[in-house]
Amino acid sequence: xxxxxxxxxxxxxxxxxxxxxxxxxxxxxxxxxxxxxxxxxxxxxxxxxxxxxxxxxxxxxxxxxxxxxxxxxxxxxxxxxxxxxxxxxxxxxxxxxxxxxxxxxxxxxxxxxxxxxxxxxxxxxxxxxxxxxxxxxxxxxxxxxxx
Amino acid sequence: xxxxxxxxxxxxxxxxxxxxxxxxxxxxxxxxxxxxxxxxxxxxxxxxxxxxxxxxxxxxxxxxxxxxxxxxxxxxxxxxxxxxxxxxxxxxxxxxxxxxxxxxxxxxxxxxxxxxxxxxxxxxxxxxxxxxxxxxxxxx
Numbered sequence: 001x002x003x004x005x006x007x008x009x010x011x012x013x014x015x016x017x018x019x020x021x022x023x024x025x026x027x028x029x030x031x032x033x034x035x036x037x038x039x040x041x042x043x044x045x046x047x048x049x050x051x052x053x054x055x056x057x058x059x060x061x062x063x064x065x066x067x068x069x070x071x072x073x074x075x076x077x078x079x080x081x082x083x084x085x086x087x088x089x090x091x092x093x094x095x096x097x098x099x100x101x102x103x104x105x106x107x108x109x110x111x112x113x114x115x116x117x118x119x120x121x122x123x124x125x126x127x128x129x130x131x132x133x134x135x136x137x138x139x140x141x142x143x144x145x146x147x
Numbered sequence: 148x149x150x151x152x153x154x155x156x157x158x159x160x161x162x163x164x165x166x167x168x169x170x171x172x173x174x175x176x177x178x179x180x181x182x183x184x185x186x187x188x189x190x191x192x193x194x195x196x197x198x199x200x201x202x203x204x205x206x207x208x209x210x211x212x213x214x215x216x217x218x219x220x221x222x223x224x225x226x227x228x229x230x231x232x233x234x235x236x237x238x239x240x241x242x243x244x245x246x247x248x249x250x251x252x253x254x255x256x257x258x259x260x261x262x263x264x265x266x267x268x269x270x271x272x273x274x275x276x277x278x279x280x281x282x283x284x285x286x287x
Contacts, residue, residue, distance in 0.1 A: 034265040035272050052265050109249055116257040123257050125180035125196070128250075132181040142275065 002137035004079050008130035015119065015127060016076045024114055025069030026062035030055050032110045039103055072111070075138045082141040090145035101143035108135025175205045177250040185243055212251075212263035215278050223281045241286065244279035251275060 004012070016111055033055045035039050040049050046060040071089065078085040093099045112131050116123040176196045178185050192200040211229055218225035233239055252271055257262045 031265050031268060035269045053271075056265055111253055112249075113256045116253040117260055117263050120257045120260060123253070127176045128177050128253055129180040 002079075002082065002133055002140075008038075008126045008133065009079055011127045012076055012134055015059050015115070015122075015131075016073065019069075019115070019118075021069045021073060022062070022066045024111075024118065025065035025067070027056075027065070028107065028111050028114050029065030029068060030058070030061050031114060033061065035110065036106050039106065041101075042097065042099060045046070053146070068107070071110075072138065075134060075141075077085050077112065079134065080085075082137045083144050086138065086141035087145060090142050093142055094146040101139065101146060104139035104142045105136075108132075111135060112116060166191075172200075175201050175250075176254055180246055181250065182243075182246045185246060186238055188237075188243070212278065215274070219274070221279055223284070226278065226281045230282050230285050233282045238286075241279075241283045244282060248272070248275035248279055 033043065033049060034052050043049065043064075046058060046064075048054040048058060049061075074085055075082055086147075093101075112128060112135060115130065115131060119127075179194055186194055189200075189204075192204070194201065211226065214225045215222045219263070223230070252268070252275065255271060256268070
Protein backbone atom coordinates (compact mmCIF):
# COMPACT_ATOMS: atom_id res chain seq x y z
CA UNK A 1 0.00 0.00 0.00
CA UNK A 2 1.27 3.47 -0.88
CA UNK A 3 1.79 5.80 2.04
CA UNK A 4 1.63 9.54 1.41
CA UNK A 5 3.03 12.13 3.80
CA UNK A 6 0.95 15.18 4.60
CA UNK A 7 3.27 17.28 2.42
CA UNK A 8 2.89 14.92 -0.53
CA UNK A 9 -0.90 14.96 -0.23
CA UNK A 10 -0.93 18.75 -0.04
CA UNK A 11 1.33 19.05 -3.10
CA UNK A 12 -0.81 16.66 -5.15
CA UNK A 13 -4.15 18.16 -4.13
CA UNK A 14 -3.14 21.79 -4.58
CA UNK A 15 -1.73 21.22 -8.08
CA UNK A 16 -4.70 19.08 -9.10
CA UNK A 17 -7.11 21.88 -8.15
CA UNK A 18 -5.61 23.88 -11.00
CA UNK A 19 -5.74 21.13 -13.62
CA UNK A 20 -8.26 21.59 -16.43
CA UNK A 21 -9.36 17.96 -16.53
CA UNK A 22 -10.98 18.23 -19.96
CA UNK A 23 -7.96 19.85 -21.62
CA UNK A 24 -5.29 17.84 -19.85
CA UNK A 25 -7.22 14.57 -20.24
CA UNK A 26 -7.32 14.91 -23.99
CA UNK A 27 -3.68 15.87 -24.09
CA UNK A 28 -2.59 12.93 -21.93
CA UNK A 29 -4.50 10.30 -23.89
CA UNK A 30 -3.51 11.90 -27.18
CA UNK A 31 0.17 11.87 -26.25
CA UNK A 32 -0.07 8.25 -25.11
CA UNK A 33 -1.34 7.33 -28.58
CA UNK A 34 1.29 9.46 -30.36
CA UNK A 35 4.36 8.62 -28.27
CA UNK A 36 3.53 4.91 -27.84
CA UNK A 37 1.61 4.13 -31.01
CA UNK A 38 1.12 0.49 -30.09
CA UNK A 39 -1.40 1.69 -27.49
CA UNK A 40 -3.73 2.57 -30.39
CA UNK A 41 -4.64 -1.11 -30.45
CA UNK A 42 -7.30 -0.43 -27.82
CA UNK A 43 -8.98 2.31 -29.78
CA UNK A 44 -9.93 0.87 -33.16
CA UNK A 45 -13.35 2.51 -32.94
CA UNK A 46 -11.94 6.00 -32.47
CA UNK A 47 -11.66 6.87 -36.15
CA UNK A 48 -8.71 8.78 -37.57
CA UNK A 49 -5.50 8.16 -35.59
CA UNK A 50 -3.22 8.40 -38.61
CA UNK A 51 -1.07 11.36 -37.58
CA UNK A 52 -0.11 13.47 -34.58
CA UNK A 53 -2.56 16.22 -35.56
CA UNK A 54 -5.32 13.70 -36.27
CA UNK A 55 -4.86 12.12 -32.84
CA UNK A 56 -4.54 15.34 -30.85
CA UNK A 57 -7.60 16.81 -32.62
CA UNK A 58 -9.73 13.65 -32.49
CA UNK A 59 -12.95 14.37 -30.55
CA UNK A 60 -13.24 10.77 -29.29
CA UNK A 61 -9.70 10.93 -27.93
CA UNK A 62 -10.52 14.18 -26.14
CA UNK A 63 -13.76 12.82 -24.71
CA UNK A 64 -12.19 9.60 -23.52
CA UNK A 65 -9.19 11.45 -22.16
CA UNK A 66 -11.53 13.58 -20.07
CA UNK A 67 -13.20 10.42 -18.73
CA UNK A 68 -9.85 8.87 -17.81
CA UNK A 69 -8.58 11.99 -16.10
CA UNK A 70 -11.82 12.48 -14.19
CA UNK A 71 -11.27 9.01 -12.82
CA UNK A 72 -7.75 10.02 -11.92
CA UNK A 73 -9.20 12.94 -9.99
CA UNK A 74 -10.95 10.34 -7.88
CA UNK A 75 -7.53 8.94 -7.00
CA UNK A 76 -6.47 12.36 -5.76
CA UNK A 77 -9.53 12.39 -3.45
CA UNK A 78 -8.79 8.89 -2.14
CA UNK A 79 -5.03 8.68 -1.98
CA UNK A 80 -5.14 6.44 1.11
CA UNK A 81 -7.54 3.99 -0.43
CA UNK A 82 -6.55 3.48 -4.05
CA UNK A 83 -7.09 -0.29 -4.20
CA UNK A 84 -10.74 -0.07 -3.13
CA UNK A 85 -11.36 3.06 -5.19
CA UNK A 86 -10.22 1.33 -8.38
CA UNK A 87 -11.42 -2.23 -7.65
CA UNK A 88 -14.29 -2.14 -10.12
CA UNK A 89 -12.23 -0.41 -12.81
CA UNK A 90 -9.53 -3.02 -12.31
CA UNK A 91 -11.99 -5.82 -13.01
CA UNK A 92 -13.25 -3.95 -16.07
CA UNK A 93 -9.76 -3.45 -17.50
CA UNK A 94 -8.94 -7.13 -17.00
CA UNK A 95 -12.17 -8.91 -17.90
CA UNK A 96 -13.70 -6.66 -20.52
CA UNK A 97 -11.03 -4.34 -21.90
CA UNK A 98 -8.06 -6.79 -21.72
CA UNK A 99 -5.50 -4.05 -21.18
CA UNK A 100 -1.93 -5.06 -20.32
CA UNK A 101 -1.18 -3.35 -16.98
CA UNK A 102 2.08 -2.06 -18.44
CA UNK A 103 -0.10 0.51 -20.19
CA UNK A 104 -1.16 2.01 -16.84
CA UNK A 105 2.49 2.83 -16.16
CA UNK A 106 2.87 4.39 -19.61
CA UNK A 107 -0.22 6.55 -19.11
CA UNK A 108 0.88 7.57 -15.62
CA UNK A 109 4.26 8.73 -16.92
CA UNK A 110 2.66 10.63 -19.81
CA UNK A 111 0.43 12.38 -17.26
CA UNK A 112 3.53 13.40 -15.28
CA UNK A 113 5.15 14.77 -18.47
CA UNK A 114 2.02 16.75 -19.36
CA UNK A 115 1.77 18.20 -15.84
CA UNK A 116 5.46 19.20 -16.06
CA UNK A 117 4.76 20.77 -19.44
CA UNK A 118 1.80 22.77 -18.12
CA UNK A 119 3.20 23.84 -14.77
CA UNK A 120 6.85 24.39 -15.71
CA UNK A 121 9.09 25.36 -12.83
CA UNK A 122 6.26 24.88 -10.31
CA UNK A 123 6.51 21.18 -11.08
CA UNK A 124 9.46 20.79 -8.73
CA UNK A 125 11.26 17.49 -8.05
CA UNK A 126 9.21 17.14 -4.85
CA UNK A 127 5.92 17.64 -6.68
CA UNK A 128 7.01 15.18 -9.35
CA UNK A 129 7.99 12.63 -6.71
CA UNK A 130 4.56 12.91 -5.08
CA UNK A 131 2.84 12.46 -8.43
CA UNK A 132 5.05 9.49 -9.32
CA UNK A 133 3.74 7.86 -6.14
CA UNK A 134 0.15 8.61 -7.11
CA UNK A 135 0.49 7.25 -10.65
CA UNK A 136 2.32 4.16 -9.40
CA UNK A 137 -0.41 3.64 -6.80
CA UNK A 138 -3.13 3.99 -9.42
CA UNK A 139 -1.32 1.62 -11.81
CA UNK A 140 -0.99 -0.97 -9.04
CA UNK A 141 -4.62 -0.53 -7.99
CA UNK A 142 -5.81 -0.97 -11.56
CA UNK A 143 -3.75 -4.14 -11.89
CA UNK A 144 -4.74 -5.49 -8.49
CA UNK A 145 -7.81 -7.47 -9.56
CA UNK A 146 -6.18 -9.04 -12.60
CA UNK A 147 -6.33 -12.79 -12.72
CA UNK B 148 14.33 6.59 -42.04
CA UNK B 149 12.78 9.81 -43.40
CA UNK B 150 10.61 10.24 -40.31
CA UNK B 151 13.62 9.65 -38.05
CA UNK B 152 15.57 12.32 -39.96
CA UNK B 153 12.70 14.73 -39.30
CA UNK B 154 12.80 13.86 -35.66
CA UNK B 155 16.55 14.33 -35.58
CA UNK B 156 15.87 17.95 -36.51
CA UNK B 157 13.45 18.25 -33.61
CA UNK B 158 15.92 16.69 -31.20
CA UNK B 159 18.67 19.07 -32.36
CA UNK B 160 16.40 22.09 -32.11
CA UNK B 161 15.37 21.28 -28.55
CA UNK B 162 18.95 20.28 -27.73
CA UNK B 163 20.40 23.67 -28.63
CA UNK B 164 17.79 25.06 -26.23
CA UNK B 165 19.12 22.76 -23.53
CA UNK B 166 22.62 24.06 -24.23
CA UNK B 167 21.45 27.48 -23.00
CA UNK B 168 21.06 26.07 -19.51
CA UNK B 169 24.48 24.65 -18.62
CA UNK B 170 23.97 25.36 -14.94
CA UNK B 171 21.00 22.98 -14.77
CA UNK B 172 21.93 19.39 -14.03
CA UNK B 173 18.85 18.05 -15.75
CA UNK B 174 16.98 15.09 -14.41
CA UNK B 175 19.23 14.28 -11.48
CA UNK B 176 17.43 15.86 -8.50
CA UNK B 177 14.17 14.63 -10.02
CA UNK B 178 15.63 11.13 -10.30
CA UNK B 179 16.74 10.97 -6.67
CA UNK B 180 13.51 12.54 -5.38
CA UNK B 181 11.15 10.25 -7.32
CA UNK B 182 13.27 7.09 -7.31
CA UNK B 183 15.41 7.16 -4.16
CA UNK B 184 16.72 3.67 -4.89
CA UNK B 185 18.88 5.26 -7.65
CA UNK B 186 20.96 6.97 -4.96
CA UNK B 187 22.56 3.61 -4.20
CA UNK B 188 24.81 4.15 -7.23
CA UNK B 189 26.26 7.33 -5.74
CA UNK B 190 27.38 6.55 -2.17
CA UNK B 191 30.48 8.67 -2.76
CA UNK B 192 28.51 11.79 -3.73
CA UNK B 193 26.98 14.66 -1.84
CA UNK B 194 23.45 14.31 -3.18
CA UNK B 195 21.88 17.47 -1.76
CA UNK B 196 20.30 19.57 -4.52
CA UNK B 197 22.80 22.08 -5.83
CA UNK B 198 25.83 20.05 -4.73
CA UNK B 199 28.97 20.39 -6.88
CA UNK B 200 29.01 16.58 -7.33
CA UNK B 201 25.54 16.65 -8.86
CA UNK B 202 26.35 19.60 -11.05
CA UNK B 203 29.57 18.04 -12.33
CA UNK B 204 28.00 14.69 -12.99
CA UNK B 205 24.92 16.20 -14.58
CA UNK B 206 27.16 18.18 -16.92
CA UNK B 207 28.92 14.95 -17.97
CA UNK B 208 25.59 13.25 -18.70
CA UNK B 209 24.36 16.24 -20.72
CA UNK B 210 27.62 16.36 -22.70
CA UNK B 211 27.29 12.66 -23.55
CA UNK B 212 23.71 13.18 -24.70
CA UNK B 213 24.97 16.08 -26.79
CA UNK B 214 27.46 13.76 -28.47
CA UNK B 215 24.65 11.33 -29.19
CA UNK B 216 22.53 14.12 -30.71
CA UNK B 217 25.42 15.20 -32.93
CA UNK B 218 25.80 11.63 -34.19
CA UNK B 219 22.13 10.78 -34.14
CA UNK B 220 22.47 8.31 -37.00
CA UNK B 221 25.27 6.45 -35.22
CA UNK B 222 24.54 6.65 -31.52
CA UNK B 223 26.20 3.29 -30.90
CA UNK B 224 29.45 4.63 -32.37
CA UNK B 225 29.28 7.90 -30.46
CA UNK B 226 28.66 6.17 -27.11
CA UNK B 227 30.83 3.06 -27.61
CA UNK B 228 33.22 3.92 -24.76
CA UNK B 229 30.38 4.81 -22.39
CA UNK B 230 28.69 1.56 -23.32
CA UNK B 231 31.79 -0.36 -22.21
CA UNK B 232 32.08 1.70 -19.04
CA UNK B 233 28.50 0.90 -18.04
CA UNK B 234 28.84 -2.79 -18.93
CA UNK B 235 32.14 -3.59 -17.28
CA UNK B 236 32.71 -0.99 -14.58
CA UNK B 237 29.52 0.77 -13.52
CA UNK B 238 27.03 -2.08 -14.15
CA UNK B 239 24.01 0.07 -13.41
CA UNK B 240 20.89 -2.11 -13.54
CA UNK B 241 19.15 -1.53 -16.90
CA UNK B 242 15.86 -0.52 -15.27
CA UNK B 243 17.50 2.70 -14.12
CA UNK B 244 18.04 4.00 -17.65
CA UNK B 245 14.26 4.13 -18.11
CA UNK B 246 13.93 6.04 -14.85
CA UNK B 247 16.56 8.64 -15.79
CA UNK B 248 15.15 8.93 -19.33
CA UNK B 249 11.71 9.68 -17.89
CA UNK B 250 13.15 12.33 -15.56
CA UNK B 251 15.05 13.93 -18.44
CA UNK B 252 11.78 14.06 -20.39
CA UNK B 253 10.04 15.73 -17.43
CA UNK B 254 12.85 18.31 -17.21
CA UNK B 255 12.66 19.07 -20.93
CA UNK B 256 8.85 19.34 -20.73
CA UNK B 257 8.93 21.81 -17.86
CA UNK B 258 11.73 23.96 -19.29
CA UNK B 259 10.67 24.13 -22.94
CA UNK B 260 6.89 24.38 -22.98
CA UNK B 261 6.68 25.85 -26.47
CA UNK B 262 8.92 23.20 -28.04
CA UNK B 263 7.65 20.10 -26.24
CA UNK B 264 4.98 19.18 -28.77
CA UNK B 265 3.64 15.62 -28.99
CA UNK B 266 6.00 14.95 -31.91
CA UNK B 267 9.00 16.32 -30.00
CA UNK B 268 7.95 14.23 -26.97
CA UNK B 269 7.95 11.13 -29.21
CA UNK B 270 11.34 12.00 -30.70
CA UNK B 271 12.89 12.53 -27.29
CA UNK B 272 11.39 9.37 -25.85
CA UNK B 273 12.65 7.36 -28.81
CA UNK B 274 16.10 8.98 -28.69
CA UNK B 275 16.52 8.34 -24.95
CA UNK B 276 15.32 4.76 -25.40
CA UNK B 277 17.98 4.20 -28.06
CA UNK B 278 20.66 5.77 -25.88
CA UNK B 279 19.58 3.47 -23.02
CA UNK B 280 19.78 0.42 -25.31
CA UNK B 281 23.25 1.40 -26.50
CA UNK B 282 24.48 1.87 -22.94
CA UNK B 283 23.24 -1.58 -21.89
CA UNK B 284 23.95 -3.56 -25.06
CA UNK B 285 27.30 -4.91 -23.88
CA UNK B 286 25.95 -6.12 -20.53
CA UNK B 287 25.83 -9.74 -21.68
